[in-house]
């Protein structure tokens with residue numbers, strides 16, 4: 001789609017890349033750093049390192065990061081005559097919404113890539129762990145990216161509506177808090193309909209924290225598949241909603 | 253000549269404020285349409301309705317024979333280029349990247365983009381970031397982005413706003429070149445002077461209403477300049493012409509709104525009153541004066 005290619009051109013020299021690199025590195029630094037400072041060894045090697053880095057990251061920094069990325073990709077559209085030009089082209093609301101979403105999905109995937117790479121480097125260089133990050137965490141990483149998609153789609157819609165950079169990010173932070181609460185309370189049915197909950201839940205898969213049963217079993221894999229399916233449905237709803245609003249709303 | 257834009261009682265209200273009020277625009281195909289009105293007259297709002305960026309409260313817009321609304325906008329916008337309010341462009345990208353973006357988005361061939369860039373004479377500045385562009389260059393880039401789709405109609409909202417005299421002149425030439433290529437150009441300004449030499453048809457907007465629509469000559473002919481009378485006794489002359497609205501203006505009597513018979517009557521009245529009449533003439537009026545009278549609500 002032309003709008004997707006156009007959005008990727010807009011990502012050049014974008015500030016978004018700073019978020020993509022710095023946020024996961026900060027998570028690796030703080031999660032791994034605490035452990036290094038306390039001088040305690042990693043009880044269960046790579047598993048413990050992953051848990052310390054990723055679970056905290058999934059409580060709110062990740063959702064806030066995705067929200068900031070959404071604000072960043074929409075920021076230029078609120079400047080000067082860009083919104084007028086965007087909507088005065090022979091391009092549908094759906095194409096615009098999908099273009100933005102695709103850019104955000106790519107940034108989110110890149111951010112997860114940095115997180116994994118950072119964790120591996122920390123594990124080897126700082127703790128001298130044997131081998132490498134267990135392959136199951138690569139699958140979990142894919143799941144985390146999938147679970148970020150509805151948050152990205154929803155935040156994209158909010159950032160389309162709000163000129164302010166901070167307001168949608170604040171909504172993202174509140175959403176993350178609410179999402180974590182639902183997960184902690186084990187309100188599973190409700191959590192499956194809340195994008196921020198899916199994101200948090202995905203970062204806990206395989207760690208035994210909160211609702212997570214720990215080591216991944218066949219049953220756990222089925223849960224993960226359900227989580228991914230819910231994420232994709234919510235994503236489609238959020239993108240379609242953004243497209244419909246774009247199509248209907250007047251350019252102020 | 254066919255019309256490319258027609259509106260019927262086009263109206264926009266925000267709350268209980270009507271900012272565009274019952275416009276019946278007729279923009280002939282192939283013309284340069286100068287859309288002129290003071291700040292806040294409703295030019296941008298009207299243009300946004302022409303593009304379906306803003307939905308009318310009442311009335312309708314027809315472009316190229318079809319009703320323009322949210323369900324038809326995509327098809328129609330393929331033949332309409334526009335620049336509304338401030339020029340678009342992504343400041344962190346270069347001119348070339350901005351053009352490429354439009355090219356990818358609309359799936360255009362390289363030839364179109366090159367032609368658009370050359371038309372606005374920006375080919376030597378494409379590798380600079382837009383952040384570093386002058387306002388004139390931003391305006392030209394915005395027009396190039398609109399031209400790349402090779403539109404039949406170009407809607408330009410105050411493209412000369414903020415430009416220096418050389419930039420304004422360059423913009424005039426650009427609009428002429430576009431019109432010579434057969435593109436209908438609708439261009440707005442708050443200064444009549446800026447468009448009256450390029451526009452073949454004028455639409456004058458004031459307080460949301462269309463005060464005049466027609467050619468420059470029609471605008472002139474419809475307005476009657478004041479009659480100025482030099483006499484031996486200005487005070488008495490002013491008193492004698494009071495029934496016609498005569499007033500004293502720096503030693504000369506000024507009478508507004510007189511046609512030829514009325515002018516003759518006034519002169520006869522002065523002669524009866526034994527005032528020596530030295531000279532009777534029409535005030536020299538620029539189109540700008542006519543425009544000011546119109547938009548101040550004095551009418552023609």
Ligand SMILES: Nc1ncnc2c1ncn2[C@@H]1O[C@H](COP(=O)(O)OP(=O)(O)OP(=O)(O)O)[C@@H](O)[C@H]1O
Nearest residue numbers: 252266271289290291292293294295296297298442
């Ligand atoms: N979204 C909006 N909400 C409320 N009022 C609006 C809105 N958009 C425009 N207006 C009002 O409508 C009036 C006309 O505005 P518009 O921008 O169309 O005028 P304009 O002729 O383009 O003026 P300018 O020469 O300053 O650009 C103004 O009084 C403006 O305040």
Ligand SMILES: [Mg+2]
Nearest residue numbers: 295296297337
């Ligand atoms: Mg305006």
